[in-house]
Amino acid sequence: MIASLEQITKYYGAELILDHVSLKIEDQDRIGLIGVNGAGKSTLLNILSGDLEFESGERAITSGVRIGFLRQNSGLDRSSTILAEMRSVFAPLYEIERQMEAMRIRMRQFPDDHTLLEEYNRLHTEFEAGDGYLIDVKINTILNGMGFAGRDRETLISALSGGEKTRLALCKLLLEEPELLILDEPTNHLDFKTLIWLEDYLKGYKGALLIVSHDRYFLDSLVTSVCELDRTRLTRYPGNYTKFTQLREEAYARQLKLYERQQEEIARLQEYVDKNIVRATSAKSAKSKRKAIEHMELVEKPLPPQKRAHLSFSYDVEPVKEVLHVRDLALSVGEGSERRQLFKGLRLDVLRGEKIAIIGENGVGKSSLLKAIQGLFPIDEGKVDWGKNVYLSYYEQENTGLHDEKTALDELWDRYPRLYEVTVRTVLGNVLLTGEDVYKKVGSLSGGERAKLKFAIMMLRKSNMLILDEPTNHLDLDTKEALDKALGEFPGTILMVSHDRYLLSKVPTKIAEMTPAGMTIYQGGYAAYARGDRPILTPEQPEPEPIPAVPEKKSEASTTYYRGKKQRAEDAKRRKRLDTLEKEIAADEEEIQRLTEFMAGEEAASDYEKLTEAANRMEELQQGLTAKYEEWSELSE
Structure with a gap:
C-alpha cells in the first residue's frame, strides 16, 4: 500500500463535503477520480497530499513515499528558466557529479590513496544508479514530448503562458518520478500530439496514478478503476470510464431492487403483526415476526441518480442532398x-x-x-x-x-x-x-x-x-x-x-x-x-501525398498511420538507424558495466594507470552514450 484514507469526514463551515470517505492506493494503481463540480474532488486531493486538515478519520502514507501533485496553479519558480527548473530536479546528482570531479583531481595528486578510490567508486555507483549520465536525455525527452521541442530552453518561466506553465509543471513532476502522481485535469491545454505522447508515457509510469479529468478517452486509455464522489460519498468501480458508466447503472438498479424487496417483506411482516398481535392464538407468532423486523439488517435506500441534462435536436424542413x-x-x-x-x-x-x-x-x-x-x-x-x-x-x-x-x-x-x-x-x-x-x-x-x-x-x-x-x-x-x-x-x-x-x-x-x-x-x-485508414478521394481530387494522421498509439519505434511513398522510405531509413543505435547503446552499456566492475576490483586498486585509463574510457563512453540516447530520442518521436 502506498497511501490510504480511512473514514475521512470533512466540513466547510456547516456544509458536509466528505462523509466517512475511504480510499486505498496500491503500487501501480491507475485511479480516475470523477464527480460534478463542487463534489469535493479538490478537497479529497488536498487531504491526500497533506495540504488540508479534516475533522475525523485517518490519513496514512507509507514511509518514504513521495507524492507529486499537479495543480492548476503550477508552483514553478517564475524567475527561473525552463532548463534550470528541470535541472533542479536532479540537484543531488549534480552535487555528486561535482564531488566526483573534485575527487578525480585529488586522485591525480594522491594516486596511492586507496580511500579516495573507494569513495570515488561509491559516488560513481550512486551517480550511475540515478542515471546521472542521462539527465539531459531525460529532460529533452520529456520537454519534447510535452510540446517544448522548439522552445528556447533559456526562456524565463515568467514569459510563459498559463497553459505552458501547467505543462512545464507536469514535465517537472514526470522527471521527479514520485511514487504517487496526482494529476488534476492534466489534459487541459494539450493538443492531440502532446496528449497522445502523455498517454503513452503514463501507461509505462512506474508509480501509482490518481487522475481527475473530464477527458473520457484519456480515462478510458489509462485508468483501471474509477472513484466517483457523489453527494459526500465515494464509490469505487473496477475498470475504465466506459465500464464505470455501465457498472454505476447496474449497481443502482441492483441496490434499489434489494431495498424494494426488503421493504415489501417488512410490510408483509408488519401487516401480519398488526392483524395478529392481539389474538391469543397468534400473538406469539406475531411477536416473533416483530422481533424479526427489529433484528433485520436494513438495506440502505440508494440515492437516486443526479438529474442529468436531456438534449434532443430535431428539424422540420428536409434539405437537398x-x-x-x-x-x-x-x-x-x-x-x-x-x-x-x-x-x-x-x-x-x-x-x-x-x-x-x-x-x-x-x-x-x-x-x-x-x-x-x-x-x-x-x-x-x-x-x-x-x-x-x-x-x-x-x-x-x-x-x-x-x-x-x-x-x-x-x-x-x-x-x-x-x-x-x-x-x-x-x-x-x-x-x-x-x-x-x-x-x-x-x-x-x-x-x-x-x-x-x-x-x-x-x-x-x-x-x-x-x-x-x-x-x-x-x-x-x-x-x-x-x-x-x-x-x-x-x-x-x-x-x-x-x-x-x-x-x-x-x-x-x-x-x-x-x-x-x-x-x-x-x-x-x-x-x-x-x-491510419486510407483517405477518401473525391472525383475532382487527385490522389494526395497525405499529411500523416494523428496516431492513437505509438509502436516501439514509430507511430503507425498512413504515409506516402516518400515518407515510407524515410521511415525505413529512420528505423534502420534506430536499430543500429539500439545495438550500439547496448554494446556501450555492457562495456560500461565491465569497466565499473573493474574499477571496483582489486586490480584497479593496485594499478593507478589502469584505473586512470578505465576512468577516461568510462567518461568517453558516457559522453558518446548521451549523444546516442539524444539521437534515439529524437528519432523515436
Missing part, C-alpha cells in the same frame, strides 16, 4: 506585415445526414473555417455554396452570441416570444437551468451553464444543419454523455470541430484533418482515423 460545396478555399489572418495565411486549396463536400468532425493542430484555422463558410469571416479566394433549404445552428465556443445583461429565461424567450413560458422553462429545465437559475444574468453564468443555454436555443431553433465549435468544452461528464447521445441520434447534418476523442469516437461518420495545405478526409470515426 448536397448540403455544402467548398472549393479551393484560402484564408488569412492578421493585418499588414503580420498577415499570414492559415490554409489554401481547401476542398470539402458535405452531404445530407453526414456527421463530419474537423481536427488539426492548434492555429491551423479550424474555427476560422467554420466562420468563413457561414460568411462571418472574409476569405482570400475560393467558393462556398450552400444547398437549398439548409437551416443552420451555430455553436461557437466563446458563446459570443449571448447577451450578458439578460436573464437566462429572457435570453431564450426573446428569441421565441410566441412560446408559452412553461414551454421555455421546460426546455431550460432539460438543460438543468431550473428554479432561480433561470433569473440569473447570462454574464454571471458559469461556462457550463452558458453552454447549456446555447444548446437550449439550438433545440428550439430546429435546424437541419448543426455547426459546432468545441461543443464539449466546459461540460461536466454527464452532460457530455447526453450530448454524445443527442448528436448521435440527430437525423440531420453535423459539421464540428472538436478535440474530444471520446466524442470523435461516438458521433462522426467522417474525420477531416486540416493542414495548411488543405484537408484530408477519412471514413469513420476517430478509431479508423487513428489506425
